Amino acid sequence: MSRITTVLAAAGLLALTGAASAAAQLERVRGTIDSADANTVTIKTDEGKSATVQLGGAGVVSVVKSSLDAIKDGVFIGTATKGENPPTALEVVIFPESMRGTGEGHYAWDAITDHTAAGGAKVKSAMTNGTVKAESAAGPKVKSAMTNGTVAKTSGASGEKMLTVTYDKDGAKQIAVPPQAPIVAFEPADKAVLKPGAKVFAVVTRDGETLAGKLVAVGKDGLTPPM
Template structure:
């Protein structure tokens, strides 16, 4: 005979299995890059970098921000940054994002990213990963040769120093004693974010969209809009 305790345990196990299945089937975030073709009250259509047109609904709580130019000179001790990189030992920055203080800690860690354009070496797409963390040191460096494999690093900067060719070296810590050394060539785009309203979403604007896809519908949770024609490099 099955006891009440066994029934309870079996029910718990079944619920856990269903929960795990739901997690496995949850839609992973997508990242879209392109140009806004049309704007609706609660949606935009984006011509993506691969030539497709995607209608993107805007979640009620979707965040919109401007992407504006910044500079390597703004990276000081304690600055929290994000950088897509290519290559290994050391990695080389494809771009750098200076996060506002309100976004400190965003996505801390290291994980796969998308193929993005390497504007430091002709614009061809390269495979990448993302690392978010705290930059603890920066020393003199020299430019690295272009490589195909890449990564993204977000962190907080501790020191600034540049090589003769303008290359800087950042050591980014992202928790549990883990760190990565990043070379930042002078040619790497450097940007930051500033708050924006949905009115920033206009035809012709360049955007970087974080969205989910479910049942054929793409829904944005965040849209970064290049200000004054800027193309978001991330």
């Protein structure tokens, strides 16, 4: 199976991460790879436990560093957020085009590390997966006034960037992305990246004690997947 085909298969499976996730008993495993072979990967979880994930047809991706500059109109992203009015991004993941639609929607997520605040405590979060929408669309004409002067460069008190993320048919969220929020991207990969010591994020289904992998995301060059 090619890398792109594998990732496409993962995208289809991960469509369950929205409203249907409860029925599918999806779980998320975060930690460090202890060992791996052709069929399984054993993870020492962040909680200090050991979890063996059956790879089967799981999609495998690398998680690489990216930047806000890569988040452009039409890009499909996922972002875990805290709070409301507006929600604040704890991280942003840029999906390759082959994974567009993965987990699309807005739904509850679990507690993840807050990289935007000192101390790095875990906070309750929600997940929004959708398409970034440009904020320059023309609106109705209105009465206006003109001010001519010299521009002073400013990025706002906190340096936040506002994103509008659209999902499903009519859903949309405005999300504030602080400069401290990790920005990463998924890249197609294969089982060769499943090396001991690598940081990993896995989406699995549980059947008793058996964990079946749906997606295994491995941090590249020592990166810890922030999602």
